[in-house]
Amino acid sequence: DHFIIAGFGTTGGAAVHELMENGIEPGKILVIDPSEEVLERALSVGCITLMGDATRNATLQMANIEHARSFVAAGGRDDTSALIVMSARQMNETVKISAIIKSEENEFLVKKAGADTVINPVALGGHLLARAATGSHVVDYITDLVVASGRVQLIERRVEIGEVGGPLTSCKGGLAVRIVRGGKYYGFWEPEAQSVEEHDIVVEIVPTGNAGANMSVGDAVPPATG
Amino acid sequence: DHFIIAGFGTTGGAAVHELMENGIEPGKILVIDPSEEVLERALSVGCITLMGDATRNATLQMANIEHARSFVAAGGRDDTSALIVMSARQMNETVKISAIIKSEENEFLVKKAGADTVINPVALGGHLLARAATGSHVVDYITDLVVASGRVQLIERRVEIGEVGGPLTSCKGGLAVRIVRGGKYYGFWEPEAQSVEEHDIVVEIVPTGNAGANMSVGDAVPPATG
């Protein structure tokens, strides 16, 4: 039930940092990278490290991918990422795989290789720039939803027994925005959301522990402290 | 009331595409780039183009920055972006300025130079990878909130007269999640959100025109059509 991170560049490093912020113990995070120098940084924050080439089955086997909970392909060229994802998927049919890509045209390729989630930071950055050009509060809110710090977080969870039969808006805990049912998404305004079913997954916004903290306009997340 | 985009690389290009998806006419978008080849791509989608160096005041003056609605610094090195932002801010005290950075440590620098919003795609990508490692529905939802396509969008707007005095949850149109009041943010769960005031800005999730479209799990946004 460990997390494997293939690549500890800027993106992979940010992913590991954020996993730890989300409460994952560093001892549950195994970092694969070909560079010893890079791995020393991963070691220094408590991760398990493995020097090697993540495109090779032998490396993934040493990382015990058969029993991993999640696999992250972070960084490198898109064709390398596709190859890593394909190898990882061949060795574990059910592990959750996510990958970073640099070019939009490779999204389909990497999904076809077996990734559950493909993230394109450059395209997202462009989209956010466009949103920022018309108003900054939206960008601050989205940033807060994404990062573990700040005042809110977007989570997904199973429906609780007491919620079944009621509308999505009556779900406890936070502000429910979407349900996942039978492989489809339904929004808060749709008839399907008026009666929650037992096997639904709820996507909801929840206040975080920092929710009492004062946040000013322009702070996507609270200022970092010493 | 035009938009100036300094840099038409992958990020700047994505920003322009998304502005147009959000209904901004390409004739209102002025692209500055030193490369003629790059500018031809901008021309081909209908933008106004200006060949030059956006760090120079003369270039910004030719772009009529005094009357711009929004200025976007997209791409290039972080120190160049800081310089561009500083020049733009000197020439227009009130224009909305947003900028892309590549390294987290430069966020403060670029904000200090005068940017209203600073976006770090690499860090965001890492954060999203971490979220994807524990569940993909959250990442799909955040992507949908960011991009113009898909089923929902996050917007900011002024409070309407009929909403004043009521709770945030009774705001019409969408699902209100946060208010901006006196330079501070308040969430849907807070006492301040129980009575909306006249000058509040509301951040809310609204269904888009595509809201009737069926979306399956794994589709952050509907599949592109021919």
Ligand SMILES: [Ca+2]
């Ligand atoms: Ca947060």
Ligand SMILES: [Ca+2]
């Ligand atoms: Ca959308």
